[in-house]
Amino acid sequence: MLDAILGSFARLGFRVTSRIQRLGNASRFLLATLLGSGTAWRRFSLIVRELYYSGVLSLIIILVSGLFVGMVLGLQGYDTLQRYGSSSALGVLVALSLVRELGPVVAALLFASRAGSAITAEIGLMRATEQLSAMEMMAVDPVARVVAPRFWAGVISMPLLAALFSAIGIFGGYLIGVVLIGVDEGSFWSQMQAAVDFRLDIVNGFIKSFVFGVIVSWIAVFEGFHAAPSAEGVSAATTRTVVTSALAILAADFILTAFMFTGA
Amino acid sequence: MPSEALVKISDLNFAYDSRPILTGINLEIPRGKLVAIMGTSGCGKTTLLRLIGGQLMASSGKVEVDGQNVGALGRSDLFKLRRRMGMLFQFGALFTDLSVYDNVAFPLRENTDLSEDLIHDLVLMKLHAVGLRGAHGLMPNELSGGMSRRVALARAIALDPMLMMYDEPFAGLDPISLAITGELIRKLNDALGASSIMVTHDVPESLKIVDYVYFMAAGKIVASGTPDDIRNSSDPFVRQFVWGEPDGPVPFHYPAPTYADEMLGARHA
Numbered sequence: 374m375l376d377a378i379l380g381s382f383a384r385l386g387f388r389v390t391s392r393i394q395r396l397g398n399a400s401r402f403l404l405a406t407l408l409g410s411g412t413a414w415r416r417f418s419l420i421v422r423e424l425y426y427s428g429v430l431s432l433i434i435i436l437v438s439g440l441f442v443g444m445v446l447g448l449q450g451y452d453t454l455q456r457y458g459s460s461s462a463l464g465v466l467v468a469l470s471l472v473r474e475l476g477p478v479v480a481a482l483l484f485a486s487r488a489g490s491a492i493t494a495e496i497g498l499m500r501a502t503e504q505l506s507a508m509e510m511m512a513v514d515p516v517a518r519v520v521a522p523r524f525w526a527g528v529i530s531m532p533l534l535a536a537l538f539s540a541i542g543i544f545g546g547y548l549i550g551v552v553l554i555g556v557d558e559g560s561f562w563s564q565m566q567a568a569v570d571f572r573l574d575i576v577n578g579f580i581k582s583f584v585f586g587v588i589v590s591w592i593a594v595f596e597g598f599h600a601a602p603s604a605e606g607v608s609a610a611t612t613r614t615v616v617t618s619a620l621a622i623l624a625a626d627f628i629l630t631a632f633m634f635t636g637a
Numbered sequence: 638m639p640s641e642a643l644v645k646i647s648d649l650n651f652a653y654d655s656r657p658i659l660t661g662i663n664l665e666i667p668r669g670k671l672v673a674i675m676g677t678s679g680c681g682k683t684t685l686l687r688l689i690g691g692q693l694m695a696s697s698g699k700v701e702v703d704g705q706n707v708g709a710l711g712r713s714d715l716f717k718l719r720r721r722m723g724m725l726f727q728f729g730a731l732f733t734d735l736s737v738y739d740n741v742a743f744p745l746r747e748n749t750d751l752s753e754d755l756i757h758d759l760v761l762m763k764l765h766a767v768g769l770r771g772a773h774g775l776m777p778n779e780l781s782g783g784m785s786r787r788v789a790l791a792r793a794i795a796l797d798p799m800l801m802m803y804d805e806p807f808a809g810l811d812p813i814s815l816a817i818t819g820e821l822i823r824k825l826n827d828a829l830g831a832s833s834i835m836v837t838h839d840v841p842e843s844l845k846i847v848d849y850v851y852f853m854a855a856g857k858i859v860a861s862g863t864p865d866d867i868r869n870s871s872d873p874f875v876r877q878f879v880w881g882e883p884d885g886p887v888p889f890h891y892p893a894p895t896y897a898d899e900m901l902g903a904r905h906a
Contacts, residue, residue: 498733507730507789510690510723511744512716518747 399595402516406524406594409517419522420529427488427523428530432537434487435480439471439538442479443545446470450546451554460550461560465568467546468539472569472578473634476539478626481585483538484531485618489593492523493614496597497607505598520598524590531586532579539578577633584625589618643668643800643832644689649698651684658684659856662698666800671826671833673843675878676853677887682836683727685853686802689834690724691715702800720748723793723831727805729785731777737764737788738773744795763791766828767821783814787821794825801831807839815839819846840879844868852878854887 413419450466496519499505505515543565550556569575593614600610644666651659659681666672674682687693688700691707700707705718731740741760745751751759764770767787777785786806793801803822807815823846826833837843843850844864852860852867852875860867860875867875877885893899 502728502733503726503730504732506692507724507726509692510719511747512719513744513747
């Protein structure tokens with residue numbers, strides 16, 4: 374009985390310490406990536422190539438999702454606001470919801486699923502097929518040549534994708550609210566313009582999406598680089614990227630929101 | 638003054654965590670020679686190559702390449718040394734997002750300041766040497782296993798290395814590709830004036846082309862000699878390996894309790 378209790382404590386302790394150790398390894402890996410970023414910035418074409426794979430190829434899912442999220446906001450927002458006779462404030466509701474929260478958060482979740490998983494799978498397969506070892510043996514640092522360009526492409530793409538998500542979402546809200554339901558167009562845009570603050574809303578939304586970009590890219594390259602060199606290893610690493618990114622994005626969003634918007 | 642041996646390994650031990658992989662390895666690779674390291678799968682041959690290339694660090698002992706202690710080199714010195722080494726990985730390890738041409742050009746672009754015109758000529762020369770100049774526009778997924786291996790060989794010799802390392806170069810090749818690869822390894826070694834280490838368990842093809850053989854078993858060097866010495870060896874391990882006998886010093890059965898104990902034990906458990 375005592376042995377079983379002690380055993381379960383030991384297992385719990387091992388899990389906790391191994392998680393902390395993994396976080397430490399991930400932090401060291403991030404530092405190595407930042408220190409090895411010189412090559413990527415000097416040869417910017419390496420980043421541009423990854424911007425295409427991470428950013429441009431994510432455009433469709435971001436734009437389509439943004440449009441639908443904006444349309445849903447238009448429908449739900451109108452349904453609630455018209456009960457209080459405030460349907461003219463629909464533009465404000467749609468814009469603030471998107472710029473402050475839904476744009477950065479949903480775009481980051483989609484980015485983790487679309488681009489983060491692809492980065493992990495690609496680097497993991499490079500590890501499994503010894504391409505990274507081959508690079509090392511050619512005196513080329515894989516962190517500088519493979520990891521850093523993908524990391525920075527993710528960091529650059531994320532705020533741009535979130536901005537596009539918010540913009541197309543606002544257009545979706547306009548389509549439903551103004552074109553379909555008939556909310557006054559002048560009120561829709563003018564109230565939005567008056568209520569959305571550049572510093573408080575847009576800049577904070579940008580900061581959020583930048584932070585999410587760092588988080589997703591960091592997790593994706595770390596998991597890929599440290600994936601076990603087998604089909605199961607790459608599969609498990611890809612799953613971890615999506616799950617860990619989603620949890621980290623939501624937790625970071627709460628912390629950032631607490632700092633940015635409470636008491637404003 | 639560099640020693641006569643290009644690679645010298647002394648009293649080398651290596652362990653993953655606490656599991657010993659290599660124990661008390663001593664060997665030398667003379668300059669200009671092609672040396673095979675043979676042994677059963679999982680005996681530590683590839684680990685030995687990785688120790689020579691500085692991708693793993695020895696638990697104790699010393700690996701010297703061209704008079705430099707690989708384990709004591711800093712990162713930039715290690716990279717300088719690696720620019721003079723070439724390694725052919727078991728399945729080629731070609732970069733799947735780059736064409737054949739760009740794969741061979743990769744080490745030249747990354748490690749030199751040569752103009753694209755010069756790189757173009759060098760890449761075609763290297764591909765010509767392995768008989769695949771006409772395939773320079775193909776992608777890796779359009780190549781057969783043998784062709785991939787030859788492109789990877791062209792990439793490995795792109796910087797004219799002093800030391801070539803081959804990890805199972807014959808694995809999974811058809812007889813024609815196998816003979817081509819074997820001949821290329823020998824010819825390139827002599828043409829480049831390089832020294833070569835080949836990790837393999839293909840006995841007939843290796844004994845045709847190498848100058849010297851080391852046999853490894855369970856992380857130790859158990860025999861060595863010229864191909865003729867090996868063919869005529871009376872050492873039980875060498876005989877079992879060379880003649881492909883299913884049982885001998887390397888047992889057919891994985892260690893287990895006695896058959897009777899296990900069967901009866903299970904029935905009465």
